[in-house]
Amino acid sequence: MSDDKVVQNIETEKQLLNELKEKFGDKILDSSYVKRHRRVFVDVKNNAYRDVITYMRDNWDAIHITTITGMDTGESFILMYHIFAKKHKVVFTVRFTIPRDNPVVKTITDILPGANLYEREVYDMFGIKFEGHPNLKRLLLPEDWPEGVYPLRKDFKREMGGMKNE
């Protein structure tokens, strides 16, 4: 990181972010920012993420999805899609929040087929269902893991006599 401090030319990243903002207008929330060289966090409304990803894939050759990070902030879930745009060599994190009561989201395996296993992992750990996923099954937890208990949720308790989500 020593070179980033000195050079820190994040103009290209700023331009790309502005380009997204003109293209999608208010769908891109203003909390998205450029963290450092080659790192851009893009916050989107939760119904616009598919178009943003398709746009990035077609224009910036952003076909490589590194992973999907799920996070539980107590009152809602946050999904982050880390995508690497080869043309500009920048990692974009498309981020949006979904309500906690009915966590259902449309899949992106038709846009980026690489996301297949990552969606299954988020479903396994958070219980977020992905509509249209080819085979949305459990990925990591054992077969006899009780239904409806999701270990990475905030309210996952591990005490004597079993685990449950209050």
Place this chain on the structure above:
Amino acid sequence: MRIPGSFIIEGLRNLFSKPATDKYPFEKIEPPDRYRGKIIFTLEKCIGCAMCAINCPTNAIKMIPTDETKGKKKPIFYYDYCIFCGVCKEVCPKKAIDYSKEYALASTSKDEMIIVEGDKKNVPDIPH
């Protein structure tokens, strides 16, 4: 270009050279000097500051007053829980913890795996 049996020369050379295996139980191998083996703890230097117990990644150190230490809390090391990472040795202000070169630490009884000054009667055999 494919020559069948291109490993013949290497095979022949090995056939007549000394095998590379060290015969472990008969020939012992000396570990390098930075090797982190069993913990050596000198009670006198320890001031009971519990820095090691706080920073141990697997909580394998417990501060227990034994009659040997006349009621003061001194660390007890459970090296069946220890991962030999060397954090306690670094963190200890008084350099009371050191690592020996002994690596054959398997034993059949759990209480043998505890390093404590003095007797072991009132010492719990798991660190929490």
Place this chain on the structure above:
Amino acid sequence: MSNDIPEDEILIPLGPQHPALKEPINFMIRAEGEIVVDAQPRIGYVHRGIERLAMERTYLKTAYLVERVCGICSAAHQGTYCMTVEELLDMEIPPRGEYIRTLVWELERLHSHSLWLGVAGHEIGFDTLFMYTWRDRELVMDILEMLSGNRVNYGMNKIGGVRYDVTDEMKNKILKAMDLLEKRFKDYKKKLSEEPTVLGRLVNVGILKKSTAIKLSAVGPTLRASGVKADIRKDDPYGIYDEIPFEVISYDSCDLAARVFVRIDEFFESIKMIRWILNNLPDGPVYKRAPIRIPQGEAICRNEAPRGELMYYIKSDGKSNHPERVKIRTPTLANILSIGEMLKGSYLADVPIIVAGIDPCISCMDRVMVVHEDTGKAEIWTDEKFRDYSRKWYKKNLKWVVEERWKK
């Protein structure tokens, strides 16, 4: 996995316990005679919940937890984790520490690639290559043990730098070992490219076309063997990788032979890098004290682990001293999809070598843990209860076991 398979096909479970796989992973293979029609991976057998545990540990302790995600790429995991936390702290580690950290990364690539070459040799029945490569790998393991005190989980990195320094005497030893290693592996490369039985099992086996590799976002040597010049150290340079002169290796024959020779060339590339690092080692401290309180924020760091792109995402809420969320994405998980592609249409005899082709590190992939579960449906044990049970049983039965053995 539809079990109503057509008549002429048989369903063969490969794994989770199988001599070809050193770690438990299961493939349900539908084969028609000797030709594989379809393969469904089932993972999660060594699933240890590192991400959940990381959320309950302080930043310092997680460094030693994260190091144990994988046995062969432990420095990669710990190095990336420390790099991410340093980015959160927005601090810079002293240049000498940066150089030594990169040195350990490259040394680990040597030992991981030579280990893989041996395992690949074993999968195609060529145990001699296994014995030779693992014998030469001992040179690298001894260096790592001399450098950091441990053969595998080195514990070399710390938030703010590196824990041990490289003395001059160690430097000469490393350089001498590098020359010997390069000579030996150049010899193996020449021989491997001539041995017909080995090439017979590797050429045109497990084809992963360039387009499918990109579409399924494969990573690391598997991607580079399909003709894509993608390497994190060049695309998204971190640490001192933009100063080290090295070039990205890629073969475009998209088969297993390409994967073997990509890794061997990377082996030589790493040796050159190690020599460059050791010759240009700046002096100065190796460690700078890091503040305890981690400010609020989030950071992503990517590292070219021996198997591919390794990504760490850490979000800290600034208040407590343990992270709010740690996300680890290991390279093997990205390549599992491409195994399905490679297996279709291959011979049954090639399945183990194709699975080994991506150099899978299953314990890496299953890093999320779950509590131990008794077989009885009704009761689920937590680990405290499990420990008490084992302690009581140990005390009660062990005396009997020991006496039984020594009584005679």
Place this chain on the structure above:
Amino acid sequence: MEEIIWNLLSFIIFPGLLFVCIYSLFLEWLDRKVYARVQNRVGPLITGSKGILQPFADFIKLLSKEDIKPECADRWGFLFSPLTALTVAMMTVFFVPIVGYQGLISLPVDLLIVVFISTLFNILVILAGYFSVSRFSTIGAVRAGLQFVAYEIPFVLSIICAGVLAKSLSIAEIVYAQNNIYHMPFVVYLFPAFIIYLVSSLAKLERVPFDIPEAETELAAGWQVEYSGRKLALFKLAADIKALFVSGLGAALFLGGPIGPAIAGLEPLCYLFWFIVKTLFIVALIGFFRGLFARFRIDQAVNLFWKTVLPASLIVFIYTSVLIYFIL
């Protein structure tokens, strides 16, 4: 009367059962030692001096292990296939000359009988895989059948070449011809036939380049996967005895049999010494080859045999008949 006892003794003790079992275990030790040294390892070390009792210890260990029978396996077939495998392997060794010009049994056309009995062993291998009804063993049995079909013809042709040269199909006469008529082991005239014999015997013994039926990394143990305990011990011993048979036959046909310069008084002892030297040489050769190659796939192995080794053996056969007709 003591004629019968003498015959019985020679069948059971000396060149018969006991000697064959012990000597084949010793051959396995040598094979493992050479294979280890090629890989720069030490090989068996602890049991006995230099690990010489290791195969014997493995055999005893297997005998003491639990003997599991999968309940869906064919009861009688599963039970008797190890026994018959051992008897078939044993029968082939009686024809091999160990102490003199002829083996324990010597018949005018025993070359073909020996070949027939050894093919019987292969059919037993296929049945053993078929009887233990598990996916791995059925695939192993299929592969054993495929490989058997591939290597059998070159194996037989290379043996017949030796017969042609000695103008007889009896092993005793071939050995006699080598030492008394030509005063030269046949390997000098028939070196290519000896190479073909070695390659196909590698396939017969299921050694590394051709150990496809027992491919350790794909099918766990191929057709032997369901056998355990005593049954597996018998199969392993049968495989060792087959190795002894192959090297003994090779020594008899190509290296001049157990005959060599011997002290007048104690011929049998010197012949035994020469037999041991020659079989050790062949087994060491096979052990050395084992370390040099990777395992073939079944289609590659069959291709190799049908496309290269079979035509080669035909050419060698024509060459020997031309040799015997015109030159000698």
